[in-house]
Amino acid sequence: MCGIVGYIGLNDAKEILLKGLEKLEYRGYDSAGIAVRNEEGVHVFKEKGRIADLRKIVDLSVTATTGIGHTRWATHGAPSQLNAHPHQSVSGRFTLVHNGVIENYEQLKKEYLLDVALQSDTDTEVIVQLVQIFSNEGLETEEAFRKTLNLLKGSYALALLDREAEETIFVAKNKSPLLVGLGEDFNVVASDAMAMLQVTDQFVELMDKEVVIVTKEQVTIKKLDGEVVERAPYTAELDASDIEKGTYAHYMMKEIDEQPLVMRKIIQAYQSDQGELTVDEEILAALNEADRLYVIACGTSYHAGLLGKQYLEKMAKIPTEVHVASEFVYNMPLLSANPLFIFISQSGETADSRAVLVKIKELGYKALTMTNVPGSTLSREADHTLLLHAGPEIAVASTKAYTAQVAVLAILANAAAQSRGGNLELNLVKELGIAANAMEVLCDTKDEFEQITRDYLSTTRNCFFIGRSIDFFVGLEGALKLKEISYIQAEGFAGGELKHGTIALIEDGTPVIALATQESVNLSIRGNVKEVAARGANPCIISMKGLEAEDDRFVIPEVHELLTPLVSIIPLQLIAYYAALHRDCDVDKPRNLAKSVTVE
Numbered sequence: 001m002c003g004i005v006g007y008i009g010l011n012d013a014k015e016i017l018l019k020g021l022e023k024l025e026y027r028g029y030d031s032a033g034i035a036v037r038n039e040e041g042v043h044v045f046k047e048k049g050r051i052a053d054l055r056k057i058v059d060l061s062v063t064a065t066t067g068i069g070h071t072r073w074a075t076h077g078a079p080s081q082l083n084a085h086p087h088q089s090v091s092g093r094f095t096l097v098h099n100g101v102i103e104n105y106e107q108l109k110k111e112y113l114l115d116v117a118l119q120s121d122t123d124t125e126v127i128v129q130l131v132q133i134f135s136n137e138g139l140e141t142e143e144a145f146r147k148t149l150n151l152l153k154g155s156y157a158l159a160l161l162d163r164e165a166e167e168t169i170f171v172a173k174n175k176s177p178l179l180v181g182l183g184e185d186f187n188v189v190a191s192d193a194m195a196m197l198q199v200t201d202q203f204v205e206l207m208d209k210e211v212v213i214v215t216k217e218q219v220t221i222k223k224l225d226g227e228v229v230e231r232a233p234y235t236a237e238l239d240a241s242d243i244e245k246g247t248y249a250h251y252m253m254k255e256i257d258e259q260p261l262v263m264r265k266i267i268q269a270y271q272s273d274q275g276e277l278t279v280d281e282e283i284l285a286a287l288n289e290a291d292r293l294y295v296i297a298c299g300t301s302y303h304a305g306l307l308g309k310q311y312l313e314k315m316a317k318i319p320t321e322v323h324v325a326s327e328f329v330y331n332m333p334l335l336s337a338n339p340l341f342i343f344i345s346q347s348g349e350t351a352d353s354r355a356v357l358v359k360i361k362e363l364g365y366k367a368l369t370m371t372n373v374p375g376s377t378l379s380r381e382a383d384h385t386l387l388l389h390a391g392p393e394i395a396v397a398s399t400k401a402y403t404a405q406v407a408v409l410a411i412l413a414n415a416a417a418q419s420r421g422g423n424l425e426l427n428l429v430k431e432l433g434i435a436a437n438a439m440e441v442l443c444d445t446k447d448e449f450e451q452i453t454r455d456y457l458s459t460t461r462n463c464f465f466i467g468r469s470i471d472f473f474v475g476l477e478g479a480l481k482l483k484e485i486s487y488i489q490a491e492g493f494a495g496g497e498l499k500h501g502t503i504a505l506i507e508d509g510t511p512v513i514a515l516a517t518q519e520s521v522n523l524s525i526r527g528n529v530k531e532v533a534a535r536g537a538n539p540c541i542i543s544m545k546g547l548e549a550e551d552d553r554f555v556i557p558e559v560h561e562l563l564t565p566l567v568s569i570i571p572l573q574l575i576a577y578y579a580a581l582h583r584d585c586d587v588d589k590p591r592n593l594a595k596s597v598t599v600e
């Protein structure tokens with residue numbers, strides 16, 4: 001979703017801003033822009049489309065050492081050059097970029113801006129025009145900015161340039177992520193450390209409702225009431241090579257291939273000196289005090305949560321509910337007496353999940369966040385964090401973060417079971433190692449999945465995924481992967497559920513991908529496959545060694561029955577990848593989607 005960068009220093013800002021925006025491309029966007037300030041004034045360049053399109057219109061002869069930049073994912077107003085950020089006040093004095101959504105922008109327009117000829121359809125423009133109005137009333141820019149912030153309802157990360165304030169960027173945030181990066185003779189602003197790793201690895205976290213004055217020598221953080229806040233920087237532990245594609249054509253394939261390595265990193269990260277996989281004592285205590293766990297997540301992370309419920313109930317015997325964050329916040333179930341909330345979020349920034357976190361914190365409940373991004377909002381605001389150790393995930397379609405989530409959930413459940421004196425038959429270190437090896441085998445068998453994709457999906461407009469028990473949840477994730485990057489309409493179903501309605505959609509040649517990795521339901525899922533085949537479907541069975549039958553299209557290596565999702569998802573990720581590739585879709589940046597969904 002939208003991304004912000006800013007630079008103030010001694011070098012030419014344009015290239016630093018454009019490179020920064022390129023690093024944010026993975027978040028998903030539909031237009032982009034930069035504004036740079038020099039002694040002649042503020043120069044704005046913005047364009048619909050990709051950063052490559054923006055680069056074409058940037059005037060290289062303009063040199064400036066201060067600037068801000070933005071990638072926009074449209075919410076208010078269509079993707080267009082006019083609605084792209086930066087936005088300027090009518091006089092051109094103030095220039096602003098914004099992430100988030102201003103919920104009361106219509107009301108602010110009516111109250112303050114009836115006489116202002118707005119130039120765009122965005123909620124953002126209201127902010128910059130308000131700063132102008134308050135500045136016209138005689139307020140210093142910082143005060144005008146602060147007065148504006150006090151009126152805003154909703155989420156924002158903001159960077160503001162004042163043509164008349166030499167070499168200053170005014171920054172503020174509420175609910176949307178924003179960092180300030182520190183350097184020698186320069187400072188930067190970024191939605192994500194990745195954008196500015198090119199110049200620094202020292203960052204300062206910003207908190208909601210803070211105003212930050214950034215010059216090339218200094219960063220001053222203040223609360224909305226003006227009180228100055230001191231905060232030490234942290235080192236972003238990101239390796240610049242982690243965010244390069246290397247020899248891969250797409251990040252998604254790189255990230256699929258990284259999954260066995262991620263499993264091994266997770267084993268290392270969670271292994272105790274005694275060689276067992278475990279988590280912090282405090283987390284175990286929180287789990288053991290809870291009478292019910294509430295897992296909150298969205299999309300792929302929600303699918304991982306569905307598997308987490310299986311682990312937490314089967315291994316640790318703790319009753320667990322899994323909820324889609326965007327529904328939970330408005331339709332809260334009756335909670336148990338001692339709930340513990342578990343937030344699963346790759347980015348740690350998803351607004352829907354954060355809305356639940358804010359709500360349950362107000363109610364006084366405890367939360368654990370499982371995230372891939374240390375220091376992310378959901379991590380900071382929860383009581384405990386479990387890291388995924390998957391490394392930066394750049395492709396919009398989540399792959400390695402999903403398998404990391406599943407593995408960490410298994411480790412959490414296993415550790416809780418152990419701490420409760422449960423009788424564990426599962427040697428998780430060994431079984432995760434076996435799963436990592438099996439993942440490697442599948443990653444080495446890519447051609448097979450390219451062929452399966454050609455055989456089953458080359459002309460189809462839809463596809464069904466079926467499974468029972470654990471396989472059903474993996475099917476849901478397989479369907480999400482396929483639809484989000486290839487735009488083939490895909491749905492996952494519990495094998496037994498099709499005949500209650502959806503089987504009506506089966507026609508001659510409809511592809512049905514069936515997973516058969518669970519012994520307890522092997523016969524029944526095969527019965528479901530027969531039902532759809534009898535109605536003309538083209539079934540593709542992916543089974544597991546030991547459970548295979550003659551017509552199975554692919555047999556994955558044998559792994560522990562609870563850990564099959566780590567392995568059975570890989571064929572589905574690869575099928576989605578090849579389907580997108582064969583259809584000339586933008587694999588890493590599918591239409592309409594954003595990596596980090598920072599609006600509700």
Ligand code: F6R
Pocket residue numbers: 298299300301302344345346347348349350353396397398399480481484595596597
């Ligand atoms: C799909 C995908 C999304 C995310 C969802 C939640 O491939 O990546 O469905 O899983 O937007 O994002 P996080 O995990 O960052 O909270």
